[in-house]
Amino acid sequence: MMKRKLFLATAMLLFLTLSFMGTGIGKTKVVYWSHTYATAVDLTNVMIEEFMRENPDIEIVYDHVPHANFEPKLLAAFAAGTGPDAYWIGDWVMPKWIPFGLVESVDHTVWGVKSQEDFIRLFEPGALTAFIMKGKVWTGGISEYNTFSVFYNPKHFREAGIPLPSKSLPMTWKRFSEIAEKLTKFDAKGARVRSGFEGVYGVPIWTVLLLEPQIRQLGGEIVDAEGRAKLTSKESIEAMRFWYELKTKYKATDPSFQIDLLADFAKGRVSMLIAGPWAISVIRSHNPEADMAVMPLPVFEGGKRVTTLYAWAWFVNPKSTVKKEAWKFVRYLSTQPIRWWDKVRYIQPLTGIWPQLLATEPLLETFIEDFKYAQYEFRSRDYYEISEIHTRAFQRVVMENMKPEEALKISQEEAEKL
């Protein structure tokens, strides 16, 4: 009996010792989450190894979640009190997440600056606008800074006898439609084999990124000053009419034609698409020889030049018990812009960054031009509901060929019930 007890105690002790061996007992553990983006995950893993070598008293536990599930999982974790210490998330959630207390205002001392204003000056002017609320900065830096420009296939343009567009001066949306029509191809039986343009028509954030700059170019907004939708404004209808005609009149796009937008473009099934600088590496991963160039986002005739702006940024959880270490890790991630650009094609808008990025990627030239006219997406606590409702109108137009006025009227009625 005594021998049995001794054996059990020894086995238990051995088990506990072996269990703790891998856990870094004595180290400060920082849990970090991001969404899954292959090249970003790879670089993050490398940076974590480096950070832990330089900070042997800190252990980073990293997890990444597929993009579509990332926010729900983050929120569920926060609700359960098990959220990560540090994470990244998009600017559009700020109106909700800051009041909810899910983000901590930045500890600028970790960056070695004396004040918040000095911290803001580390970044390009206006870059942190979306993350400043109630006089405080709520992020430790932008991980991904994007505007949308038009990727096009120069080979298709040359074959169709279309002059290559300017890198800095935008064409009109009408001209864009005409070009897209010319680039679209059908086979002998009438089946589409190439689309002049394709877009992402079913994802709410993409609806905002595509339609909002158009509405703003015409002098309108998606929401009013109180954050309520105004989808039936004349500017909104006019913007939607562009997509209606692109589908029905010019037959240059067909939502059912896409398999994977960026792969379709890389392989020559699509001649033009609208996306951010991050798309460069994805297109090349599908086809290293992909023929691509970038032109500025078009503008409506008589409209003002406006492009979209959105960003993902790093945050620390206010309920974290290791905030100092979490901010230290965030600082490590957010102060290596060249590496993020080289490996992932993510732009981090630190002051004076553009020439360094441009030296390694000439395609960035047009994006830099479009950034000058970029405005952050609309701010509203009902961002998700409004963007989903707007997406339903978008789909009714481009998938069901519903007239823009009718589609937006249905959506506005839905939005008024929020």
Add this chain to the structure above:
Amino acid sequence: MKIWKRYSKREVIYGLIFASPAIIFFGAFYIFPIFRAFQISFYKWDILGTPSYTGLGNFKRLLTLGEFYQSLRASLYYAFGTAVPIWFLAMGFALAFNNKFRFNTSYLVIFYIPVVIPLIVWTILWRLMYHPSYGLLTFVTKPLGLVNIPWLTSSKLAMPSIIILSIWKGTPAYMIIYLAGLTSIPKEYIEAAQIDRATKFQTFRYIIVPLLKPVILYVVIISVIIAFQIFDPFYAMTAGGPGSTTRVVPLFVYQSAFHHLKMGIASAASIIFFSMILILSFILLKVFGFEREE
């Protein structure tokens, strides 16, 4: 009290102990969430803040929300659009496979493959098949002169497209249940009917169907209940679009809860949906008849 007479107290206790993992699991992951959802449906709660009591506010709001009715319609369309064909197709295939023919077993195995493929994988396969230019279906449609069919982006075709893949996947599963029922019918009954010169249809109508009634009832009710709960193809294939034509109630609940952070509305929608399925189940029980043998 009857249990105590049939089994000793010790046997009952041991039975409960062995059943306790299943009871705990069922209680924790089924019973508790149902009661919690019922409770949350009376509150306004954004998952992060403090819930505030609204009484029947969420239910009143849903019953005036056009989107919710649209989701209910989509769910009814999908459930009966899938289940009703399955009732008949599964029976037909079961009758066919109940006969002996060459390679019967091999065909049965091949026919059963869709059942073992996870629904999300099945959905992704069909999404590729539905591509209007490169999908597998174009091998059938192009020779017929039909090109650029917007299977998933047309409000008229999106739901039927999802129904087709669901029928293809679900039919073999219910066919096996019917087949099990058919093989349990004593051959003497069929032989007696043949001696009386009954036609095949008469044999089916007056011998097989009455004897298969419990199995038919099971297939009818379970197929409808499961069809109402399906989520994967609507999430992965159409995201509820185009517009909201395929935005079934499970998707509505998911988006309300995890995109809009309206747990109260989502819970209330679940309760209404659950009640609707319960009432429909009772109606089906009544229509198809069920007499319990004591």
